[in-house]
Amino acid sequence: MSERQQSLWAFMVQESDKLGTQTLEHVGLTFIALLLAIIIGLPLGIFIARRQKLSGLVLGIAGVLQTIPSIALLGFMIPVLGIGPKPAIAALLIYALLPVIRNTFTGITGVDASVKEAATAMGMSKAQMLTKVELPLAMPVILAGIRTAAVINVGVATLASLIAAGGLGEFIFGGISLNNTNMILAGAIPAALLAILFDVVLSQVQKLNERKLKVAVRIIPVILILLSFFYILPSAYAGKLKAGFTPEFMGRQDGDLGLRQKYGLEIHTLVLSDAIMYKAAYQKELDVISGYSTDGRLKAYGLTVLKDDKSIFPPYYCAPVVRQGVLKRFPELEKTLNLLSGLINDSVMTELNYRTDYLHQSPQKVAEDFLKTKQLYKPARNGTGDVVRIGSKIFGEQYILAEMYSMLIKGNTNYKVSTKTGLGGTKICFDALTNNQIDLYPEYTGTALLVMLNPDKKTVDSVSHNRDQTYNYVKSQFIERYGLLWLKPIGFNNAYALMMRQKQADALKIKTISDLKRYLDTRN
Numbered sequence: 001m002s003e004r005q006q007s008l009w010a011f012m013v014q015e016s017d018k019l020g021t022q023t024l025e026h027v028g029l030t031f032i033a034l035l036l037a038i039i040i041g042l043p044l045g046i047f048i049a050r051r052q053k054l055s056g057l058v059l060g061i062a063g064v065l066q067t068i069p070s071i072a073l074l075g076f077m078i079p080v081l082g083i084g085p086k087p088a089i090a091a092l093l094i095y096a097l098l099p100v101i102r103n104t105f106t107g108i109t110g111v112d113a114s115v116k117e118a119a120t121a122m123g124m125s126k127a128q129m130l131t132k133v134e135l136p137l138a139m140p141v142i143l144a145g146i147r148t149a150a151v152i153n154v155g156v157a158t159l160a161s162l163i164a165a166g167g168l169g170e171f172i173f174g175g176i177s178l179n180n181t182n183m184i185l186a187g188a189i190p191a192a193l194l195a196i197l198f199d200v201v202l203s204q205v206q207k208l209n210e211r212k213l214k215v216a217v218r219i220i221p222v223i224l225i226l227l228s229f230f231y232i233l234p235s236a237y238a239g240k241l242k243a244g245f246t247p248e249f250m251g252r253q254d255g256d257l258g259l260r261q262k263y264g265l266e267i268h269t270l271v272l273s274d275a276i277m278y279k280a281a282y283q284k285e286l287d288v289i290s291g292y293s294t295d296g297r298l299k300a301y302g303l304t305v306l307k308d309d310k311s312i313f314p315p316y317y318c319a320p321v322v323r324q325g326v327l328k329r330f331p332e333l334e335k336t337l338n339l340l341s342g343l344i345n346d347s348v349m350t351e352l353n354y355r356t357d358y359l360h361q362s363p364q365k366v367a368e369d370f371l372k373t374k375q376l377y378k379p380a381r382n383g384t385g386d387v388v389r390i391g392s393k394i395f396g397e398q399y400i401l402a403e404m405y406s407m408l409i410k411g412n413t414n415y416k417v418s419t420k421t422g423l424g425g426t427k428i429c430f431d432a433l434t435n436n437q438i439d440l441y442p443e444y445t446g447t448a449l450l451v452m453l454n455p456d457k458k459t460v461d462s463v464s465h466n467r468d469q470t471y472n473y474v475k476s477q478f479i480e481r482y483g484l485l486w487l488k489p490i491g492f493n494n495a496y497a498l499m500m501r502q503k504q505a506d507a508l509k510i511k512t513i514s515d516l517k518r519y520l521d522t523r524n
Contacts, residue, residue, distance in 0.1 A: 011182040015171075023190050025166035029085065030153040030194075031227035033092030037149055038224070041097050042142070045104020046130065055105060062098040070095070070156050074163050075276070083244075083272060083280050088157070088165035095156050096149035103145025107138025139213055140206050147202035154195040158187070161247060164270035164280075170247050173273075177248030177425035178451055240523060243267045244277045244286040248425060253460070254450055254496055255290065258312035263517050274395070278303065281501060288516065294346050294397065294494040296354030304502040307512040314464035316446035316495040317471060320405065320487045321478070326439045327485065330388060332413045334487060337440070339376055339408055340401075341488035349397065349492040356396040363396065367403035378411030385414040391429050391438035392421040397494065401442045426451050434482060443486075444494060448474040453481070467493070 012019060048055040068076075070091065077087030111134050119133045135142075161169030171187030174180070205216050249255035250271055259265040267288060272280070280286045282301035291298070293305055293316075320337050327334050344352075352370060355361045371377035390405055392398035399421050406417045420438055423429045426447055432438045449460065449470060463473040475486040498513055510516050 008182045008185055012186050015186060019171070019186060019190065022166060022168050022170055022187070023194070026154070026157050026160075026168045026191065026194065027227055029088055029092060029157045029160055029165060029167055030150065030198075031224050032085075033089050033153055033157075034096055034146070034150055035221070035224040036089070036093045037096035037100050038146065038221075040093070041100030041145075042104050044097075045101045045142075046108060048101070049105050049108040052109070059098070059102055059105070062101050065094045066098045068094075070159050071162070074159060078163060078276055078279075082283075082285055083164045083276060084270070085160075085165045087163055088160035088167075092153045092156055092160075095152050099145040099148040099152070100142075101145075103141050103148075104138070107141030108134050110141065111137045136210065136214070139217060143202060143206045147199060147206070150198045150202060151195050154191060154198065158191055161271050162273035163276060164244060164272035166271070170250065170271045172247075173425070174247035174251045174271075176427050177246070178251050178427070180251065180427075183251060240268055241287040241520065242285075243269045243288040243290075244272050244280055245269055245290045246274045246277065247271055249290040249496065252450060252496075254313050254446060259498075259513070262310045262312050263513055265513065265517050265520070267516075267520055281499065284501070287500060287504065289499050291497055291499045292397075292494050293497045294349040294353060294492055296350055296352070296357040296396070298499065299350065299354050300358035302502050303499045304505050305497040305499055306505070306510065306516060308497070309512040309514050311465060313496045314446040314449060314460070315467040315470045315493055316444040317467055317489045317491075317493050318401070318442050318444050319471070319489040320440050321433065321443045321448075322440040322485050322487060323433065323436070324479075324483050324485055326388075329386065330413075330415055330439075333388065333409070333415070336408050336412045337405060338488045339412070340404060340490050342491045343374055344370075344491045346492045346494075349494065352400055353397050356400060363399035363403045367400050367407060370400075371404060371407055377407060380407075380410035381414055383410070383414030383416055385416060387416045387418050388440070389418045389420060389438045391423050391432055391441035392419070393426070393429055393441070394422040394424050398442055401490070405440070405442075433484065442490075445470045445474050445489075446495060448478065448486075453477050 044058060048058050065073075073091045073094065074087055077090050081087040081090060108130075115133060115137070116129065119129045124132065157167050158169035158172055160167045161173060168187040168191045171183050172191075175183030175185075175187065205213070205220070208216055245256055250269070251257070253261075256269065270286070274291070277286070277289045278291065278295070278297035278301050281289045281303060288306075289303075291303070291305075297303070298305070322333070322337075348370075352366050355366045356363055368377060388409055390402050390409075392402040402419050402421050406419055409415055409417050420432070423432055423438075423441075426443075429438075429441050429443070430452060433441060445467070446464075449455070449464065453474065459473075463469045471486070471489060478484040478486055498516070500510060500516075505511065508519055510519055
C-alpha cells in the first residue's frame with residue numbers, strides 16, 4: 001500500500017464517526033426522495049398511460065424540471081422551504097420523478113395488446129387488468145426507472161450539504177476548498193460505492209422471476225421506508241443557538257477546529273454554502289455564522305463581527321499570486337498589478353462588496369467606478385500581445401478584483417486578457433495556477449499559510465500574529481516550493497470571523513467569541 005493510500009485510509013479511520021453519520025444522512029436523503037418519487041410518479045405514469053393525450057405534457061414538464069441545474073434548483077427552493085432537508089428532498093424528488101413516470105408509462109403502454117384482449121375476454125375489470133396483468137408485466141421496466149432515479153439521487157445528494165442538509169458533500173466540498181485530496185476522496189468514494197451498490201442490487205431485482213419479483217415488490221417499499229429513517233433530524237437542539245459554517249470552515253484550524261481547541265466552543269452546527277449563509281442568519285434560521293470580515297452582506301443584513309479575543313484567525317491580506325515564468329513573459333505585468341497596492345482598505349472593500357452582494361451591481365461597474373475614483377482607469381488599448389489569464393474564486397470580492405486587474409492590464413499594456421472567474425474554492429484556483437491553466441489570481445495570506453503550506457503549529461503561532469511576518473513567510477515559501485510569486489498586498493484584510501445579528505448579539509450581551517462560549521455554557 002502506497003503512502004497516499006495509507007494517509008487516505010488513516011484519514012477515513014480518523015473521521016470514521018463523522019463519515020458514518022454523513023453516509024447515513026446521504027442514504028436517508030436519497031431514499032426519502034426516492035420513496036416520494038415512487039408515490040407520486042407511479043400513479044402519474046399509470047394516469048398518462050390511460051390518458052395518452054396528456055403524456056407529452058406531463059413528461060415534458062418533468063423533463064424540463066430535470067434540466068434545471070441542481071445548484072440553481074436548490075437555490076429556488078430556499079425562499080419557499082428555507083434551508084436544511086426540506087429543499088434538498090424537494091429537489092431530489094424532482095430529479096427522480098422523470099425516470100419513474102417515463103418508465104411506468106413506457107412499461108404499461110408496452111404490454112402486448114393481445115394479452116390485454118385475453119384479460120378483457122376473461123372478464124377482468126380495468127383495476128384487475130392493471131394489478132394482475134399490466135403492472136406485473138411492466139415491473140422490470142418500472143424497476144429500471146427506479147434504479148436510474150436512485151443513482152441520480154445519490155449523485156445530486158452531495159449538493160445537499162450546501163444548504164445545511166448534510167450528506168457526503170460536506171467532505172467533498174470541504175476538501176475542494178481546503179486543497180485536501182484525502183477529504184475529497186473520503187466523501188467521493190463512499191458516494192460512488194453507494195451508487196454502484198444500489199445499481200447492482202436493483203439490477204438483480206429486475207432479473208428475478210415472476211414469483212420472486214412479486215415478493216420483492218412488496219418488500220421494496222418497506223426497505224425504502226427503513227432507509228429513509230437513516231436521516232434523523234436534530235430536534236434535540238430546538239430552542240438553542242444554531243451555527244452555520246461552510247464546508248471549508250469546518251475543516252480549518254482557523255475555523256471550527258480552532259474554535260473547539262482554543263475556545264472550547266461547542267455549538268449545534270449546520271454545514272452550508274456561504275452563498276445562502278448570510279441570508280439564513282438575517283431570516284433568523286441561523287444565529288451564528290462563519291463569514292468574512294469585509295463581506296458586503298454584513299452591512300446589508302445587519303450583522304456584527306464577534307471579536308476574536310484569543311486570536312485564532314491569522315491575517316488574511318490579499319495579493320496577486322503569479323508564476324515566475326509569467327513575469328518574464330509579460331515584463332510590464334508586475335508594475336501594472338502593483339498599481340492596486342495599498343489602495344483598498346477594509347472599509348473600502350466592504351463597501352465594494354456591498355455594491356455587488358446586495359445592490360447587485362456588476363463587478364465590472366464596481367471595478368470601473370473604483371479605478372476612476374483613483375484616476376487609474378484608462379480605456380482599453382485593444383492590444384495585440386499575448387493573453388494574460390486571470391482566475392478568481394467563486395465570490396463577489398474575487399470577481400471585483402479580477403475585473404480591476406483586467407482593466408488595468410488592458411489600459412496600461414498591449415497585452416490581451418482572458419478572465420476565468422468562479423473557479424470554485426482554493427484548491428481549484430491553486431491547481432489551475434500551478435498547472436498553467438491561469439497566470440495569476442488574488443489569494444489571501446491566511447489561506448496560503450494554513451491551506452497550501454500547512455506548517456507545524458509552532459511555525460503558525462510564530463508568524464500568524466503579525467501581517468508582515470505572515471506575508472513574508474508565505475512569500476518565501478511559495479517561491480521555494482511552487483515557483484510562485486506574491487506581489488505587493490492590495491491593503492485589506494479579509495479575515496475569517498464569527499458573526500451574529502447585531503440586535504441579537506446586543507440583546508444577549510455577546511461581543512466576543514468568549515462571550516458566546518459563556519452564553520452557551522449557561523444554556524447547557
